[in-house]
């Protein structure tokens with residue numbers, strides 16, 4: 001709960017840090033993805049238009065004329081609202097905050113696919129002009145394994161409708177989501193679907209499996225094998241290599257990602273981004289461990305930070321202590337990843 005006189009949900013995308021947050025739904029209508037614990041235990045509910053409008057007015061009074069340029073609609077999926085209701089909320093929002101230039105929401109493919117092109121155009125015309133979509137993978141098998149409840153065809157269909165309506169789109173991908181078993185398929189099929197969509201932004205997240213998630217249970221039972229850090233970078237290389245004919249901005253986006261300098265505009269920067277991945281993959285295994293440990297502990301940001309001999313030696317001493325202990329490097333790296341997601 002918050003101390004604001006209007007409801008706020010638990011999360012928002014990284015890019016919406018300065019945005020006005022208006023809650024249209026509570027929780028996620030699906031809530032079954034095996035890797036996700038975001039809304040665990042929360043029953044999904046749709047808020048009434050009257051309640052949301054009341055919140056918009058309360059936010060207007062609370063912020064007292066603050067000229068917000070961006071607003072994010074919480075929680076998991078505003079498209080579950082009837083089109084007329086969503087349009088009414090958007091119109092009321094723009095009336096209360098006329099300075100808004102961008103209104104965004106999460107958009108779940110399966111829910112968006114239930115709208116028709118005219119619905120999508122009406123929603124866009126009312127002001128919703130940016131979507132954050134968690135496709136996570138383009139592989140039908142990976143999507144099925146993680147109980148995502150969407151198919152590659154639905155992802156492509158809903159994305160085309162949204163883009164044709166004029167909405168900007170970010171697609172999130174989870175590296176490592178297919179496990180060691182499906183790493184190639186995950187990379188190649190994800191690239192295929194992204195090539196069909198040509199989203200404005202592609203954002204990569206490296207997998208971190210929470211022990212209380214269904215995937216955590218599968219991992220404990222040996223039914224899902226987590227790829228190593230180097231295998232995840234190999235997977236990313238295969239994905240990036242197969243992105244063709246699109247003009248997306250591509251970025252490792254989150255502190256959970258190992259190589260934060262993999263960030264650029266496609267197709268212009270593709271060779272540079274591949275070169276960063278190749279530089280890591282070309283390190284000898286001991287130096288890969290040194291970089292990964294230093295990066296996960298916060299001593300390095302970029303590969304070139306390893307060139308500082310003092311920091312390198314300091315990280316090497318930490319690595320030596322780990323070699324003398326019981327926990328493997330990969331176990332430690334994964335634990336450190338799950339702490340930042």
Ligand code: SF4
Nearest residue numbers: 028030031032033036
């Ligand atoms: S990943 Fe998204 S769709 Fe899946 S349960 Fe979590 S919030 Fe819902």
